Amino acid sequence: MSANYCQYQLPTKGVLELNGYKTDWMKLAHANFSSNRLWSLSLKYLIDLSKINSRLAIDILNSFYQTLWLKYDELQSTLPGSWDHCTAMRIEVLCGLIGSGNDLLASRAFSELENEIAYALEPTHIKRNNHGFMLIESVILASVAFEVYDRNNESLELRRYAEHELAAIFKSVFGLDGYCNENSPFYSHLYVHRMKQMLARIKNFESLSEIGSRLSEQIQVATVTLEAVLHPDGSIPPMGDSSPMETRIYKSSDGVFASTRTGFWAWKNNGKYVSFKCGYESLVHKHADDTSITVRNGSDAFIVDSGFCSFDYSDPRVLMLRTQRAHSGLYFPSFDHLHPAKIYKAPYKKESRLYDEGGNAVSGSYSLFGGYFAYRRVKIQSESYFIVEDWAGSASGDGVVHRFVVPDDVRIEISSSGMTLFGGESSLKCSFSRRMNYEISSGQESSPHKGWISTNPGSVVPARCIELTSQVFTVDPVQFQFQFSSAK
Structure with missing residues (x-):
């Protein structure tokens, strides 16, 4: 100098x-x-x-x-x-x-x-x-x-x-x-x-x-x-404009938390964690993540949100992290490309809300201009068993996708009737109430850039994006039955 x-x-x-x-x-x-x-x-x-x-x-x-x-x-x-x-x-x-x-x-x-x-x-x-x-x-x-x-x-x-x-x-x-x-x-x-x-x-x-x-x-x-x-280990969940972050200053507490005002719900018990996001009071840092869930068991992250990388949208993967494509929810693919700043304003006017049903149950819904409507309910049945139910419909008859973002180190076994996600120490089994078509994307280098998550600020890494669709679209509910168990 x-x-x-x-x-x-x-x-x-x-x-x-x-x-x-x-x-x-x-x-x-x-x-x-x-x-x-x-x-x-x-x-x-x-x-x-x-x-x-x-x-x-x-x-x-x-x-x-x-x-x-x-x-x-x-x-x-x-x-x-x-x-x-x-x-x-x-x-x-x-x-x-x-x-x-x-x-x-x-x-x-x-x-x-x-x-x-x-x-x-x-x-x-x-x-x-x-x-x-x-x-x-x-x-x-x-x-x-x-x-x-x-x-x-x-x-x-x-x-x-x-x-x-x-x-x-x-x-x-x-x-x-x-x-x-x-x-x-x-x-x-x-x-x-x-x-x-x-x-x-x-x-x-x-x-x-x-x-x-x-x-x-x-x-x-x-x-x-x-x-x-917080996650059971006290770390900060990567939801919205959050990157996963370890902390040593907080102690995670078990139980149920619900905020209908902000559209967030979380359940924790003995190392198991299920969260649900639907609705908002403020659009500050809001992602297109309505109806999204995350699921963890101890150190095993099974179903996640893709988190936050940066505001540098010259990287199309960074932009993708804010859209529906990066969240584990119930979505109409017609709106997958939209940044939240567009999807919640005219002409789409997306509106969403969370409903606290008390106890271990929560639900949420959203609507979009043009007659689009989606509803998801999460019910914790026991420490090791919970159910997700999805309804959706549109005036145009557009189909929906049940999307699950899964970390790359989780092994997936999937068929038309169910899937099992294997972590390092436990597994998560899910059975479908009807036969489903499925597609898995990972680290797509070209549009639509599905299959990425951010594990550290400023970086993205490959993940798996599981998309389930019914052979015939219907407004009847689709049920997913989830069961925690040992890894084997």
């Missing part, structure tokens, strides 16, 4: 080149990969850089904000869905620089903080989801920075604003049942994680004690609910 130049390894892809006053921010803002744009324009690297070369950090700060205020609309347009995230990250960076101990850097950062905070104080910018929560986090930190500069009246206004908006976000996101409505178990974990981080950062500030109490209360509620939906 020279006096005016340095390279920063991005946590996503590529290397960020920073050349003091000569840094080309517009070029960085139009990078091909959206995550690179986010990191470049967030200034997240300035905290570390300031500890090594404070003069270069000030030059980059001046260069960036000169460009930002001249080209604000153009820069914002390069991150249409993440500008609020980007702004929140910059406010956090500026607060960190204010506390750096370098008076010149702190003074320069505070002058920009006053301008940046205006964005977070615009009510229409505070969404009732994790984006809004991150902005409110930055407002809380800014209130401390204003205290440091003896701007106590403004600091008090920021705190009151943060308290009000935080309560509104928690009410919207967690509702009465305590489960995050962002359609992905990972986001429940993300809220808990960030709330704990924020609580640790503000614990020594008496002025923020009320916010601290609110955070502590919500952490407790969200943790209890999250532990009710």
Whole structure:
């Protein structure tokens, strides 16, 4: 690193080149990969850089904000869905620089903080989801920075604003049942994680004690609910925009959890796990996964959702993970190609809902414009036995597919009357109530790209996509009887 130049390894892809006053921010803002744009324009690297070369950090700060205020609309347009995230990250960076101990850097950062905070104080910018929560986090930190500069009246206004908006976000996101409505178990974990981080950062500030109490209360509620939906080993299920993730901070709890508000249901008993997804309160991070189930027994994952890879849709497999093709549900193939952003809006207007039947039973249904309707019911009969029943119909007579996504390491034996899935330590047998045609796809390299799952962020691996169809389409129910047993 020279006096005016340095390279920063991005946590996503590529290397960020920073050349003091000569840094080309517009070029960085139009990078091909959206995550690179986010990191470049967030200034997240300035905290570390300031500890090594404070003069270069000030030059980059001046260069960036000169460009930002001249080209604000153009820069914002390069991150249409993440500008609020980007702004929140910059406010956090500026607060960190204010506390750096370098008076010149702190003074320069505070002058920009006053301008940046205006964005977070615009009510229409505070969404009732994790984006809004991150902005409110930055407002809380800014209130401390204003205290440091003896701007106590403004600091008090920021705190009151943060308290009000935080309560509104928690009410919207967690509702009465305590489960995050962002359609992905990972986001429940993300809220808990960030709330704990924020609580640790503000614990020594008496002025923020009320916010601290609110955070502590919500952490407790969200943790209890999250532990009710985690896999039996405490890992985060790869559903919606979640990648599978091991955790060592939660303890999975057995029982039944149901949230008709968010459209999610889970049953756990002695290492066995069955989940059901149908419906939503918010479309944030929603996949086309209505009526999808997942099934596990101990370390054996038998039926899964394909999870989340990234938002880089230049890879058609990544786009596929969000469609019906990546989920173990009851679907009309006519809509397989549709991204959720299209299928839930005009002209298709997909509507879905979950019905908690109490005890160990749940059902869900969805409809689509044009007379399409599907209904699935899941009933736990005993610790080792459960039933799935499917109904479907359409005005056009289009057929449906009963789709099951299975990890590649699971051995499959299948016939027209049933199938058995063999894991490492147990098996899952399924008998069909009628003769079925079947097709298995795996790791398709061309359209429709069926047979992929994501086991780690940013990557996909082959899996099997089992599709069952009846010889003659009918609205009569199809029943699948599932039995857990030993591997042999």
